[in-house]
Amino acid sequence: MLQSTRRSLPMSLLRAREVVMAQFRPILAQHGVSEQQWRVIRVLGEQSPLDATELAERASILAPSLTRIIKALEERSLITRGKVEADGRRVMLSIAPKGQVLISEVSPESSAIYDDVQRRIGQERYEQLLDLLEGLIDLEKK
Amino acid sequence: MLQSTRRSLPMSLLRAREVVMAQFRPILAQHGVSEQQWRVIRVLGEQSPLDATELAERASILAPSLTRIIKALEERSLITRGKVEADGRRVMLSIAPKGQVLISEVSPESSAIYDDVQRRIGQERYEQLLDLLEGLIDLEKK
DNA sequence: CATAACTACTTAACATGTTAAATATCAAAA
């Protein structure tokens, strides 16, 4: 039996993400960062420094995209880039002061939206959804 | 409180989608179509003809992307494009014979993967996940 | 009928996704 395009898992995941991100995009746009740039900054805000591979993994961004994003963010002094003594191939990325300022500016607005979405869905359903998604994500590792 | 980048809804939705699509991409690649092109073809396979706006909505593709995709698919004779008598602005798209052949080739493999994912997650959890996603998507309309 | 407002689609410009290939460096084996 053919899967309907309406109730298909990939499509539903795409649309759901679209609905959620539509809430965030205006805020990020106001601060001049893209969704992906914001992910990179936020990950580095949680832990710095990180090498590019780790960062790519945690921000769910492919290496070639990350290369471009790093370049852009470094030029705006939102992050800094350093080399590793022991391994000449690797690049270490850190959050820069300007980046930390950005995080402190965006985070409150971001949190407000998260809370709003969570409230509109319902606390219980929200957690349930995250659990189910986590289970789906873990399929990859099996 | 800062949202962790690990257990955030947008990230989880992105990663979950990535896990699922990773299963499909090889098949689509074998048949020479991108994920988005396949969505367009499949929607037209369910209903033809459709005008571009309807098609964009159902395939969750933005108008500018759709313009490019239509061009590519038309050049490969997978879909056809026609005009509307009553309204000179609109474009009507239909599935072409070659497109139908493609659908008949890809669908079985696609279904097998859907079934596999569904089985690995569990029927009940699978339905539950779709329901929760649907609820999230409906937030947009409120 | 003329104009203004709206609609459907396209084009433009730039960022990112995606795959493949290239570079440089490191690590292991001969």
Next chain:
DNA sequence: TTTTGATATTTAACATGTTAAGTAGTTATG
């Protein structure tokens, strides 16, 4: 030590995402 293979990142090429602006056709209003 040289070669081979693996790893980390970058570059390239093309498709798509995204926002803004442009074009053509339509509808409403006067």
